[in-house]
Amino acid sequence: MDVYLDLACPDSKAAFPVLKQVADNYGSRLRLKLFIFPLPYHRNAHLAAIGSKIVHGNPIPGHSADESVIMWAQTLFATQAQWSDLATKGDNLSQIQMKIASYSSVHGYDVKAFQQNLTSSEYDLGARIEWKYGCSRGVAGTPWFFINGVNVAADASWNFSKWKALIDSLLNGRTLYSNI
Numbered sequence: 001m002d003v004y005l006d007l008a009c010p011d012s013k014a015a016f017p018v019l020k021q022v023a024d025n026y027g028s029r030l031r032l033k034l035f036i037f038p039l040p041y042h043r044n045a046h047l048a049a050i051g052s053k054i055v056h057g058n059p060i061p062g063h064s065a066d067e068s069v070i071m072w073a074q075t076l077f078a079t080q081a082q083w084s085d086l087a088t089k090g091d092n093l094s095q096i097q098m099k100i101a102s103y104s105s106v107h108g109y110d111v112k113a114f115q116q117n118l119t120s121s122e123y124d125l126g127a128r129i130e131w132k133y134g135c136s137r138g139v140a141g142t143p144w145f146f147i148n149g150v151n152v153a154a155d156a157s158w159n160f161s162k163w164k165a166l167i168d169s170l171l172n173g174r175t176l177y178s179n180i
Contacts, residue, residue, distance in 0.1 A: 001167075004035045004144040006133050007049065008042035008084060011156040013077040015143040020070070022163045030167065036127065037134045037142050039177065043085045046075055046127060047100050047118055053126035054117045068107070075103050082136045085126050 003019055006014035008122065023032035036052040038045030052069050061069040081087060083103075088096050101115035117123055134144070138151065145152040154162070 001030055002033045002035060002111075002146040002149075004037040004139045004142055006037055006039045006042055006045050006142040007052070007073060007076040008045040008080065009039060009142045010080075012142045013080055015158070016073065016126075018075050018158065018160055018163065020074070021160050022167070025160075025164070026167065029171065032070065033066055034073055035134055035139075036069070037131055037144070038127070039142060042099040044083055044088060044096055044100070047097060048083075048170055049101050049127040049130070050120075050123045051076070051100055051104070051114070051132070053123040054114060054120075055107070056104075056106075057123070057126070058109075071107060072104075075106050076100075080102055088108055110178075 001019075001023070003015075005016065019032060023030060034052075036049040036050040045161075052072055055068045055072040057063045059065045060071055063071065065106070076083070083096065083099050086101065091099070097115050097118045101111050101118060104114040105111050143154075143156055145154045147167070152166070154166075
């Protein structure tokens with residue numbers, strides 16, 4: 001399951017706990033892969049996306065790169081109100097970078113090094129390529145979902161039961177939904 005999320009998007013934040021529940025329920029039968037897709041009208045979203053590339057490139061000890069991105073997303077969704085566009089309205093770029101970098105300490109990263117990496121052209125390019133990849137797949141907003149490479153017409157309001165019905169039908173070879 002590929003999911004495109006904007007870490008500054010309230011709808012992405014609303015969908016995330018259910019997606020985690022779905023992934024936890026299916027264990028090894030379902031791989032949850034997050035793609036960070038910063039929407040252009042969320043001023044701080046691109047910095048959060050760069051942070052996800054830093055975490056992916058330097059996984060949290062004991063966790064895979066993909067697991068580390070999920071953990072980073074969980075941290076940023078939990079703190080979204082503190083680094084949102086509204087909360088940082090009067091802050092300059094350096095202050096916003098420091099605020100986002102400060103959340104990396106929860107996962108054992110050196111905050112100053114993380115802040116420096118937020119200005120790295122390598123990680124910036126990685127975030128831009130991930131966004132362009134989403135565009136090439138037709139992603140136009142967040143959250144956006146794919147299962148086995150097929151676009152799923154779901155939205156942030158989908159609960160665990162809806163996801164379970166769809167995934168179970170796919171795992172059992174049944175067609176339950178015609179609009180995926």
